[in-house]
Amino acid sequence: MKRVLLNEQMRRADGYTIDALGVPSEELMRRVGEAIADEVEKICRERGAKQVLVVCGAGNNGGDGYVCASDLLRRGIAVEVFALGGTLSADCSREKSRYSGGYADTISDSAEIIVDCIFGTGLSRDVEGEFAEAISKINACGAFVISADIPSGINGDNGLVCGCAVKADLTVAVAELKAGFYLSDGPDHCGKVVVKDIGITLPDQKVQYIFENSDISILYPKRKRNSNKGTYGTAQLVAGSKIYKGAAALSLQTALQSGCGYVKLCAPAEVADVLAPRFPQVIYNSEPDQTADCIAVGMGCSVSEELYELIKGLLQTYGGTLLIDADGLNSLARYGVGVLKSKKNRTVILTPHIKEFSRLTGKKVQYILQNPIKTAEEFASEYGVTLLLKSSSSVLSDGARTAILHRGNSALAKGGSGDMLSGLAAGNVARGLSAFEAVACASYVVGVSAELSSRQKTEYCVTAKDIIKNLHVAVKCLTAP
Numbered sequence: 001m002k003r004v005l006l007n008e009q010m011r012r013a014d015g016y017t018i019d020a021l022g023v024p025s026e027e028l029m030r031r032v033g034e035a036i037a038d039e040v041e042k043i044c045r046e047r048g049a050k051q052v053l054v055v056c057g058a059g060n061n062g063g064d065g066y067v068c069a070s071d072l073l074r075r076g077i078a079v080e081v082f083a084l085g086g087t088l089s090a091d092c093s094r095e096k097s098r099y100s101g102g103y104a105d106t107i108s109d110s111a112e113i114i115v116d117c118i119f120g121t122g123l124s125r126d127v128e129g130e131f132a133e134a135i136s137k138i139n140a141c142g143a144f145v146i147s148a149d150i151p152s153g154i155n156g157d158n159g160l161v162c163g164c165a166v167k168a169d170l171t172v173a174v175a176e177l178k179a180g181f182y183l184s185d186g187p188d189h190c191g192k193v194v195v196k197d198i199g200i201t202l203p204d205q206k207v208q209y210i211f212e213n214s215d216i217s218i219l220y221p222k223r224k225r226n227s228n229k230g231t232y233g234t235a236q237l238v239a240g241s242k243i244y245k246g247a248a249a250l251s252l253q254t255a256l257q258s259g260c261g262y263v264k265l266c267a268p269a270e271v272a273d274v275l276a277p278r279f280p281q282v283i284y285n286s287e288p289d290q291t292a293d294c295i296a297v298g299m300g301c302s303v304s305e306e307l308y309e310l311i312k313g314l315l316q317t318y319g320g321t322l323l324i325d326a327d328g329l330n331s332l333a334r335y336g337v338g339v340l341k342s343k344k345n346r347t348v349i350l351t352p353h354i355k356e357f358s359r360l361t362g363k364k365v366q367y368i369l370q371n372p373i374k375t376a377e378e379f380a381s382e383y384g385v386t387l388l389l390k391s392s393s394s395v396l397s398d399g400a401r402t403a404i405l406h407r408g409n410s411a412l413a414k415g416g417s418g419d420m421l422s423g424l425a426a427g428n429v430a431r432g433l434s435a436f437e438a439v440a441c442a443s444y445v446v447g448v449s450a451e452l453s454s455r456q457k458t459e460y461c462v463t464a465k466d467i468i469k470n471l472h473v474a475v476k477c478l479t480a481p
Contacts, residue, residue, distance in 0.1 A: 001209040004404055005176045006373065007121050007156045009207060013175065016203040028198060029060065029091050033067020035196035036148050036172050040068065040115055041075060043144060043170065049112040052079040053104055053143070055134060056096075057118040057152070058086030064148050064174075065117025066095035073101050080104040084118060084130055107137040114138055116147040116166045121156030121178055126163035135164050149174045150181070151189040158370050159186030159393075167191075175200040179208060182393045182406040183372060208373060208402045211440055213478050219433055219441045220259075220479045229261035233430030236264045236285075236292035237423060238310070239299035240271035247300020247326070249275055250416045250464055251423030252282055254446075255296075257471045258427020264289055288314065294321045294429035294438075298328020299419045308335040315343040321429045323349040325422040326356075333359035340383040347435040348383075351422055353390040377402055386435040390418065394443055398436050405440060407447030411454045416464035421446050424471075449474040 005013070017023050040052060054069040056062035065081070072079040082104045088096065107114070116138060118131060127135060135153055138145060145168045150156055153165025159180040169191040171181065175198055180186045224231070235255045240248030248267050252275070255263045264283040265272065272284045288295050288310075295318060301307050308331040314322055322345050324332065329352050332339070337360050340348065350360075358365045361379060368375050372395050380387040381399035389395040392413075393406040421442050428438035449470040453462040456470075 001211055001215050001403070003176055003202070004179050004182065004208045004210050006179050006208070009205060010121060010156070010176060010178070012205065013200050013202045017200045020203075021201060023199065025091055026094070028200065029063050029067055029095065031198035032064045032148070032174050032196075033095070034071050035174070035198055036064060036068040036115065036146070037071040037075065038196075039170065039172050039194060040072060040113065040146060041077065043113060043146065044077060047112070047144060049144070050078055051111065052077055052113045052115060053082055053107065053111045054079060054115040055082045055084070055107065055118055055138065056092075057084050057131070058088045058092055059120060060089050060091050061117050061120035061148055061152075063089060063092035063095045065115060066092065066099045068115060068117070068148070069101055070095070070099050082107055082134070084134060107134060107141060109141045111141050111143040114141070114143045114145050116145055116152050116168060118152035118166070120148075121150050121180065123153065123155060123162055127153045127165070128163060132164050135166050139167050144169050145191075147171045147190070150178055154180050154186055154189050156180040158372055159183035160369060161185045161189070165189050170194065172196055174198060176202070177210070179373060179404065182210060182404045184369060184392065187393065187406070208404060210404050210406055211444055216441055216444045217479050219428075219437055220475060223259070232259060232261035233293040233432065234262040234264060234289065234291070235260045235423075235426040235430040236266065236289050236295045237299070237426060238266045238288055238295065238297035239301060239419070240265075240267040241300055241302040242268065242270055244300030244302065245271045245274055246416065247419045249278075250419040250468070251296065251299045252279060253468050254420045254423035254471065255427040256281065257468070258424050258431060260427040260430035263427065264292060290314075290318045290320070292320060292430070294323060294426045296323040296325065296422050296426035298324055298326040298331070299422055301327040303327050303330045303334060305331075305335060307331045312339050315339060315345060315348070318345055321345070321347040321349065321435055323351065323422060323426050323429070325351045326418060329356045329360060337383075340385060343384070348385045349388070349425065349435050349439060350385050351388045351390060351418065351425070351439070353418065357389055373397075373402060386439060388439050388443065390421075396436065396440055396443070401436060403440060405443040405447065407444050408450045409454055409459050411450040411459040411462035411467070412447070414464065417446070417467075420464060420468060445471060445474050445478065448478065452477070
C-alpha cells in the first residue's frame with residue numbers, strides 16, 4: 001500500500017522536517033524546483049519540445065516554479081515565466097529575485113510545455129479573476145501540461161474543483177501522494193502522477209493508504225487441494241423483492257465467484273422461484289442462516305420497518321459479520337441508525353453511497369463530498385463499524401485504518417454496481433478475509449473488472465453482466481506471477 005496524505009498531514013510533515021530535523025525551507029524549495037525540472041527535461045526530450053512556459057502564482061507553489069525555471073535555464077532549456085499577481089510569500093519573493101530569465105506577456109497557443117505552479121494543495125477558496133483566466137488559457141492552448149504537486153484549482157483533501165482547475169497531463173507530487181489525486185474530480189485532472197522524494201520526513205501519525213495490485217494478490221492465497229466446501233465458509237445473502245429481483249441475482253453471482261464454499265439466498269418466493277433454475281448451486285432459505293460466516297442484507301429488499309426489525313434482530317443475535325447495504329441502510333436511516341451502537345456482532349460492514357450516507361448521518365451531500373475521509377472515519381469510530389463510502393473513488397475506514405479504493409471507471413456509474421460489490425465482499429468474508437480486507441478486495445476487483453470490460457465494450461456500453469463475466473479475468477490479472 002502507498003501512503004496518501006491530507007493537507008494538514010503534509011503541513012505537519014513539512015514543519016517536522018524544517019523545525020525538528022533542521023532542513024531550511026529554502027533548501028526544500030530548491031529540491032522541489034529541481035525535482036520538477038527533472039520531469040520537465042524528460043518530457044522535453046520525449047516530445048522534442050524547444051520552449052517551456054512556467055506559470056507562477058504568488059505563494060510557495062510559485063516559488064517552486066521560479067526555482068524550476070532557473071534550473072531549466074542552467075540546463076540550457078529555453079524557458080519563460082508568466083507571473084500572476086498577488087502578494088508574494090517570502091520564499092516566492094526570494095526565488096523570483098534569483099530568476100534571471102525572461103517573462104511572457106501571455107499564455108499563448110504556441111506554448112509546447114506549460115508548468116503549472118499557480119496554487120498548491122492548500123487552496124480552499126474558489127479560483128477567480130486573473131487566476132481563473134490563466135487556468136482557462138492553460139487548458140485551451142493544447143500544450144503538454146505539468147502541474148507542480150497538484151493541478152491548480154484542485155482541493156488537496158477532497159479532489160473537488162474550486163471553481164476551475166488545470167487539467168494536467170502529468171502531476172509531479174512532492175514527497176507524498178495527496179488524497180485529492182484520487183477523490184472526486186482529482187483523477188480527471190491529474191493525468192499521470194509521479195512522486196518525487198525530496199527528503200521530507202513524515203512524523204509518526206495516522207495516514208491514509210491506497211491499495212495496489214500486490215496488496216490484493218496476497219488476499220488470494222493458493223488454495224489447498226485437501227479442502228472441501230466447509231473449508232471456505234458460507235455467505236448468506238438477504239436480497240431481492242418483487243420489484244428488485246435483479247439485485248439478488250447480481251449479488252449471488254459475485255458471491256459465487258468469491259471463492260467461498262456455500263452461497264445461500266434468503267429472498268421472497270417470487271424471487272427464489274425465478275433464480276433457482278438459473279443458479280441451482282445456491283441454497284435457498286426462508287430465514288437467514290445465522291451459522292453463516294457473513295450475512296449481507298438489504299440489496300433490493302425495499303425499505304420497510306420489517307427489514308429494519310430483521311436487521312435489528314441480527315445485530316442482537318447474530319455472531320458473524322453482518323454487511324448492510326442499499327435498502328438495509330435506507331431502513332436504518334428511516335427507523336433509527338442508533339441501533340448500531342447496541343450491536344452484539346463481531347463485525348458490521350456498511351457500504352453506503354454518498355446519498356445513502358447523507359441519510360444515515362443527517363449531513364448534507366456537499367459537506368460529505370468536501371470531507372469524505374473525515375466523515376467516514378468519524379462515523380466508523382462512533383458506531384464501531386467498517387464503512388465503505390462509495391463514490392467514483394471510495395473511502396474505506398474502520399476508525400483505526402483508512403484507505404482510498406481508486407480502481408474502476410464510469411462503467412460502474414450504473415445500476416447494480418453496489419449489489420455486485422456486496423455479494424463479492426460477503427463471499428470474501430466467508431472465505432476468511434477480515435472485514436476491512438474483504439471490502440477492499442471486492443471494491444478493487446470489481447473496479448479492475450470494469451476497466452477490463454470497458455476496453456472491450458467502452459465505458460458507455462458495459463453492463464453489470466459484463467463486469468460479472470470478467471471478474472475471473474480481473475482475479476487472474478491480479479494474481480498472475
